[in-house]
Amino acid sequence: MDLQWALYIAVAAGALFTVLSRDPRRQVLVFGLYGVLLSMLFIALHAPDVALSELAVGSVALPFVIVVTLMKTRGPQA
Amino acid sequence: MNTHVRSALLAVSLSCFALILGWAFLTLPQYAESLHAGEQRVLAHAVRAGGATNLDAFVNFDYRGLDTMGEEFIMFAAVAGLALVLRASRGELEHGETAPVEDRKPPPPGLLIRWIGPIGCAAIAVFGFYVILHGQLTPGGGFQGGAITASGLLLLYLAFGEQPFQDEMTVDRLDPGEAVGVVGYVLVGLSALASGSLFLHNLLSKQPLGQLYSGGTIFVLNFLVGIAVTFGFLTIFSEYLKEMRLSKQPSADE
Numbered sequence: 001m002d003l004q005w006a007l008y009i010a011v012a013a014g015a016l017f018t019v020l021s022r023d024p025r026r027q028v029l030v031f032g033l034y035g036v037l038l039s040m041l042f043i044a045l046h047a048p049d050v051a052l053s054e055l056a057v058g059s060v061a062l063p064f065v066i067v068v069t070l071m072k073t074r075g076p077q078a
Numbered sequence: 079m080n081t082h083v084r085s086a087l088l089a090v091s092l093s094c095f096a097l098i099l100g101w102a103f104l105t106l107p108q109y110a111e112s113l114h115a116g117e118q119r120v121l122a123h124a125v126r127a128g129g130a131t132n133l134d135a136f137v138n139f140d141y142r143g144l145d146t147m148g149e150e151f152i153m154f155a156a157v158a159g160l161a162l163v164l165r166a167s168r169g170e171l172e173h174g175e176t177a178p179v180e181d182r183k184p185p186p187p188g189l190l191i192r193w194i195g196p197i198g199c200a201a202i203a204v205f206g207f208y209v210i211l212h213g214q215l216t217p218g219g220g221f222q223g224g225a226i227t228a229s230g231l232l233l234l235y236l237a238f239g240e241q242p243f244q245d246e247m248t249v250d251r252l253d254p255g256e257a258v259g260v261v262g263y264v265l266v267g268l269s270a271l272a273s274g275s276l277f278l279h280n281l282l283s284k285q286p287l288g289q290l291y292s293g294g295t296i297f298v299l300n301f302l303v304g305i306a307v308t309f310g311f312l313t314i315f316s317e318y319l320k321e322m323r324l325s326k327q328p329s330a331d332e
Contacts, residue, residue: 048217048218049132049134049135049217049218049219049222051217052209052217052218052222052226053221053222053225056222056225056226056229057225059229060225060229060232061225061229061311061314064232064315064318065314065318068318068319068321068322071322072321072322
């Protein structure tokens with residue numbers, strides 16, 4: 001139960017930091033970390049299928065799509 | 079409606095939401111200690127007659143296989159819509175493949191990624207196949223394993239550069255792959271109809287619990303969903319990478 005509470009607080013903090021990151025490229029990385037924390041929360045809540053889905057989508061697919069969209073709309077910056 | 083009124087409305091609605099959410103949290107039953115009557119019956123039926131130890135997969139593919147078929151079609155429609163929009167905007171629908179336009183020259187991949195990329199991709203792909211095939215026994219299943227496998231194949235893009243990746247993930251390899259997965263799911267369901275049972279009824283025999291084939295049609299449906307999801311994700315990655323290829327200076331477009 002303590003692990004669940006710790007992960008709840010960590011997920012809330014991760015969401016807060018994701019929203020407070022103003023630069024989109026930095027926000028994508030913070031969002032990836034938030035996805036990992038959320039996946040750990042799902043494991044602690046005895047939902048491993050959801051945790052696997054969240055890991056695959058939130059760490060790879062979603063940051064990939066966001067980065068490509070950023071590059072497409074803002075031009076090839078470093 | 080200026081900013082202050084909006085902020086006040088937001089504060090009021092957020093506080094009401096917080097109150098109701100807090101009350102809901104406090105009156106929830108204690109986690110994982112009480113089962114409803116419906117859940118108990120599904121549990122009993124799943125282990126005895128369903129033959130699957132991953133109850134999530136059992137509910138998704140045996141009990142409510144029709145809903146999972148709808149989810150598969152949702153993913154298929156999303157990928158098809160994305161491919162349609164992006165390929166049409168690039169002009170590929172009338173003229174076939176567009177000529178690759180390289181405006182930016184990314185640096186060639188370093189030595190480390192050229193070695194670790196294929197090895198890591200092989201390891202991740204094997205793990206992804208394991209997750210797909212053992213969907214009825216261990217956590218995972220078709221969607222999770224497909225997403226893992228496609229993400230592992232993305233390592234090859236990092237390792238070898240974009241052009242070799244696009245040469246392998248061509249449209250006429252990816253599109254039929256996804257179609258095989260989605261159509262196969264429907265055909266499995268129809269084959270149940272053809273033998274006189276309900277649509278998507280679990281026909282195949284249930285081997286002893288814990289073996290690879292213990293789920294009956296859950297195994298076949300998991301495999302087909304894994305194929306559909308892998309190729310769907312690869313289509314998404316390929317289409318987005320092609321969009322990156324054609325990116326010119328933004329001032330010309332905006």
